[in-house]
Amino acid sequence: MTDQTAPPATALPYLTPGTRAALASLLVAAICLALEGRADWLWEWPDAWTLPVTDWISQGLGWLFDLIRPVVRVISTLLRYPMDWVNVALVQTPWPLIIGATVALGWYAGGLSLALLSAIGLGFVLASGYWVEGMNTLALVFVSVPLALILGLFIGIWANESPRARPWIEATLDLMQTVPTFAYLTPLLLLFGFGPVVGLIASAIYAAPPMARNTLLGLQRVEAEVKEAGIMAGATRRQQLALVEIPAASTQIMIGVNQSLMAALSMVIIAAVIGGFDDIGWEVLLTMRQANFGQSFLAGLVIVAFAIIIDRISARMATNRDRHDLRISWIILAASAALAVYAWAALPAASDIALLAPTVEAVDGALTQFTRATGATLDSIKNTAMFYGLLPLRIGLDGAVLPFTWGFSWTATMSWVLLGGGAALGLAVALTGRVAFGASLPVMAVVLETGVADLPWPFVLFGVGAVAWVAGGWKLTRLALVLLALILVSGLWERALLSLYLCGAAVIACAVLGGLLGLLSAVSNIAWAIIRPICDMLQTIPLFVFLIPVLMFFQIGEFSAFLAIILYAIVPMIRYTRHGLVTTPPELLEAAVAAGATKTQIMRDVRAPFAAPTILLGLNQTILYAFAMLVITALIGTTGLGQSIYLALGQADVGLGIAAGAAMAILALISDRIVQGFAEERRRALGL
């Protein structure tokens, strides 16, 4: 440490925003630490300061619901008709005909590969013995999706036609997609009462935003000259929309249909937690609760089969206009109809088929054996991760280090050593010139010592505010602070911190692991050939199904939830990292090669910086995915906001459900804006 490296005394005005934010956070952390034990209100938000927000919401909505309930009940009754019709049609239609029709559609859209996929997929559903449950689920999807599509198309067109309404519509769509899925259910439950109509409405509402978004995007992306050509031909606005713009946007709109279908399927399955309907989601839930994992896994695979078939056929129809010979489709359909008629009596009813029952037993047996054989290993994996990773992060080293787990107990001296060490290391780093990083080291030490869930609220507010300021200036800081304050006064703060901790831990794991896998995929085509289909698969599977495999091996608990979140949320990180790294402009690479850079140097100094904004966007997606999954994992025993939302659903406590859902949406929104802000800054720095 020479004078040369020490920052000059006059450096203060030249501190970068990051440095200033880190130093300020450090200061607040120090103040909070100094006042520990003396000012409890700093460490724990006093109950006296909490407003009964949840009660207010309950009362307000209760009043509103009483007002509109008669109308809603009429809607509900009206919706029952199409639902029953579709249900009867799907369940009563002989299964060879339904399989035949799907295979015919698969052929028409994508030729042999999709026809085979449909045949194998539905064949599996039939063999699993879950045909009727599956059809019940599909019936809900097929009624809710048209509603969602009409709603979404209408909203998308409205946003396109009215520039004044557009920002409001877009903000609402953003919100609808960040509000956790469960949170939709509680108010609907109160309005519509128990029954499948809730699932139907929830899935229609949940599936509308992707359609609206893609419609708007498609309409906006229609080439200006194509629009002008329509106008110059003398089209009226209506003709222009119906004959020119909507057809020209059809590819994007079809992508909306695809996303809408997948969202509806996901939501219908989640809505099974309400119960009262004999569908496949309910089957998964039931068998999961009975710890009947072989059966649960089978039911989960049925959902996956549906998801893959629906996704691949609709995606192919959206992106590829080439159609295959319709005559072959008719032949397939006719053959299946003939089979249905000819063997009417001979064919077994779908509900009697259980070809896979032995397999399930075998799987169950193997699983039992496996868990018995490796139980100790699995337990030790889980315990290691919990005791040395998750728990310290959650309640801090001061709470997590116990003789029972770590072999010794934490003392105040150790706290001082940790904090002092962090400060010394930070100072050392700061003196090498990286002041921002140096100042954040002791802050991290404080977090590690205290634990995310026990952090004093002024420190959290200040820290988030400081990061928001670096990412997006005062405007973002203001937004973040106001929203966080809402959570504080509504009394959900502790639960929010618990959610933040689990989500944060999963996101960090995803970032490291996903980043590495993305890097591997970028440098090795073989790796990508293996990872890519897995990613495709993981992105098609409805959220719910992720719970099954983790439960099979690690039982109920936070670690299982942690794994489920990682499984789901890692995909965007992998994809975006790879995408960012492989899309470096060729001139840049040629310039680097011409300058004599090695492969490693190119990766570190050219590709990685260029990929930074893309990777940040991937991280952003990962965060949003993690929040979405966090709520679902409440089913397998997590604490925090997700649990509150799930409990609220069970108790029909609409105030708590909405407040906790909103708090979750707030956390997601703030993280989203902050990461977007950093990505934007990187993009600007690169001149993109």
Next chain:
Amino acid sequence: MTTPDANGTPAIAVEGLWQVFGNDARARLKEARGRTGSAPEAAEELKQQGLIPAVQDAGFEVREGELFVIMGLSGSGKSTMVRCISRLVEPTAGSVLIDGEDILAASPKRLIELRRRKLGMVFQHFGLFPHMTVAENVAFPLKMLGKSRAERRARAFEVLDMVGLDGREDSYPRQLSGGQKQRVGIARSLAVNPDIWFLDEPFSALDPLIRRQLQDEFLKIQSGLRKTIVFITHDITEALKLADRIAIMRDGRIVQIGTPAEIVLKPVDNYVREFSKDVARGRHACLDSVIQTEGPLPEMPDDPKLRIDMTLDDALAACMSCYENVPVYDRDGKMAGYVHPKELADALTVDSE
């Protein structure tokens, strides 16, 4: 080359046309014009307020059957200009008369009517409807007119034949080459046989060989149809080749309007001169731009039989051995004026610094 207008009303008359982009453009333009004397000053003031004056105080007339080219570099406002005339964008101020009718005052209904029957437009990037076949694209304006399916198809085939694209009627735009796409664009714009034809850089997106080929065919089609044309281009060679008259735009202003010969021989400023610098003047200017018709006839010992519509190059070649004034005849063989060979040579070199 300019023919006097027969009925007196120009096909298109543009006057005091402004297109300013930005918030509250109309009021702020009015304000700026009230404060400052000249259009350039007003434009300067608007720019300082963060507005974009894309077209400034433009005025010109296009005669019936005339091929009027608006030429300028990218960002000069030429594309905006043609969109103002066709009212694809709403001009901020000024007037546009089409056959004497103020198109800016037209009701939405009337505007649709005008577009359906009277106006046709071709776009730089073709603007073809991606979801329609070639024939459906061409028939679209006819559909808007309410023609029957059979009628539409027959007429579409007819126009497609005219642009040399028969046989591709049922292809989709994505299956065509750039040149073929623009043939579809041209066919579509002609389907309702409009009186006025806007072409916005129709050949700029094509490669040079195809471009020249389409220019020639375009001239052939036009010689048969005699439409009133507003043609936008950034290519001086194209402008000189096609135009009856050219308007040169710079930074939103029209800096010169004239015949190709006038543009080449008498550029008003260095900007226009710069454009025509690399153009072989002798090939584009005809004798009518340099002949003397006034005063008593001088003595003319030689007669190389110059005609008024000869290019300067040809004329100069014909009177290589003449050193006195020579007579120039018009198309009917009557004497139209005279020219001195030295003036001819000077005209070709007048601007070389």
